[in-house]
Amino acid sequence: MRKNLNVIAAYSIMMALILLVGIFQSWNIALSIFNLCLISAVMTMGANIQWGYAGLINFGIMGYTALGGLAAVLISVDPVQEAWRAGGFDILMSLWLIVVMVLVIRFILKRFEKSKIRTYSIAAIIISGIILIRFSAEPGIEAIEAVDPAKTGFLGGFGLPIIFSWIVGALFAGGLAFIVGKVALGLRADYLAIATLLISEIVIAIIKHEDWLTRGVKNVIGLKRPAPYEVDLQTTDWFINLVEKFNSGKLSVIENLADRQAALNQLVIEGSSVFVKLCYSGLFLVVVIILLILTQKALYSPWGRMMRAIRDNEEAANAMGKNVVKQHLLIFILGSAIVGIAGAMLVTQDGLFTPGSYRPMRYTFLIWVMVIVGGSGNNFGAILGGFVVWFLWIEAAPISLFLINFFTTGIPETNALKAHLIESVPYFRFLMMGLGLLFIMRYRPKGILPEKIEIK
């Protein structure tokens, strides 16, 4: 108990802050912050596995998040029959071509010795394959995108419950991580950072512009939910009764019957959106707790010890017979898969998929700030980092508005400088994040909750 005092204290402060938001702003805001904190926590756990356990730097978090989101779309949306009839055959043919291409390349790689001719022939196969696929898929893509472009214009998905996408998102992200890892993991740390950053940009470019698969910048809206809809709740008897019971004290004060009914209606509307958010919180909490248990178990297992050994001294670990390359690839896939889950959760919560909103500031660098601030190598630290940083990211604007008003109390409202500062309040969040990161890195380089290794 004593040992974990700082963990408990940090989490209690965090929870108290969110409760304060609930009391002073509204429970709706508090819960939406809490939900996104949970999603951020999943992302930071993924990044923490790679960076904290193995020392691998992955600046491609945005790409895996987007792939998770794509999984949510492909799983939950009903298939667009007409589009499948129009262009499904061409798309399947192209997929078949890709499979054949990969198999041929694998065959060449296995069969022939490394030589210049081999390299050139592989390059020729790839280039001609891309041109062939482009020409064979073109009519299909055009036909699919022409099917009711305002509403569909894409192939749709499988029409399954969206919860499944959390697993499929992990598989997608893991698959991409496998390819990226095979290609880039041999690079030095800072090259790896740049390479993963750029690969994630390529992924986003594809998701944005392949309209037949993702609708691109036209967005996919109205995804199915794992939670009830607010409109349905507002007309359900048990829910209205529940709200009445909860607020009986408040309602009984109101004498007039009509007024009381109006107040109840208002409370039901507010309550319904809080209830929906609570449903999501429950689902997300389950995911976070499961992942936390698994990652903690892994950290203190022989496998975790081996990972730390590889992180701290690659050559020594190699000399002890540990397969560094294989373990690096494995942990790269695992971490990315967890980020993929978070991406699917995010789209599930929002109910919409907007490829245009995936930007490296929000989905890569902010997550890294969370990991560094929270404490890399420590799962509790990483989760705390997700909470603290996301909380600040949202509450930065009100806080800085308060500070500006506090320091310029003597200056009239019409003062140009004051007006300009108040106008640019949204950008103070970048300042806070940057300064926070710089201070933590300088004065507490291991994060708020540093990694501790217990040797039993």
Place this chain on the structure above:
Amino acid sequence: MDFINAIILLLNYIFIPALTYGSQLALGAIFVTLIYGILRFANFATGDMMSFGTMATILFTWYFQSLGVSLGVLPTALLAIPFGIIFMIMYMLLIDKFVFKYYRYQKSPPVQFAMVSIGVMFVTQAVVRIIIGPADRRFFDGEKFIIKAREFKEMTGLNEGLALKSTQVITIFVTIVLVSLLFWFLNRTKTGKSMKAYSDNEDLALLSGIDPKKIVLVTWIIAGILATIGGALYGLDKSFKPFTYFNNMLPIFAAAIVGGIGNPFGAFLGGYVIAFSEILLTYAYKKFFMYVLPVSMEPDSLVQLLSTDYKFAVSFSILVIVLIYRPSGIFKGKVL
């Protein structure tokens, strides 16, 4: 005649824009490479530092415009650039003093430096947005075109016009002058040579009496000049928007690595490699083939290898290929 038309078409839509864009990338790439070679870290704040320098230039441009000072046909911004450079260098030295210096003395690993530079990136982004806002701004004034497409057509009687924007000429001219000065400095002066020595082998350079403080100072000064001019030229040619500058960091990194990180000449050429491949692969060649081929063989489609949406993806793919097959870049890296 058709052949000349085809050549003019390529000049107008591929060669001149790529040369301009390449010059802007090249300046940024040399900035990245210098920081990497001498201070030994990948500076993720590159794009935002460039936007800071451009912001300072814009503020001075506005000030001069309000005073009524102008350069006639040339943009006022050219007058403002030296002042922008001074502000940029001051900002960089300030950041170096309060942020990077500590890690340099600690001899931190490059990854930690990269993380710190992300902190600097956040802060710089905030500063730029708080001061000038996130909006798209144009600060170009003066004569816009040297040759207009219509005038060119009338002059030569060709079907295709060749438009030459003054910003394009200024960009290319300034880049050539600046880069030649820089290479002269690095290869011929004593300070430049000691910078090379420091980049090559730090310990050996320190032993032979090279002052590391001076090297770092000179590096930041050169970096400030490159960042401001590169950013201002890009802003003059297109427009200034903080978010675009942040995004430009990615092709700039690509250019620096393709050219061999740590090698300024490689970075300079890398800028053009990236720019030309981006534009060559995403240009629709339909009109070109219409001129060159006989009528019967005219293509139906746009003859575009990749849609323009994939412009950035092209340069990143090149980078990934280079990283896999030749991690030290096309020109050998780590030799300043």
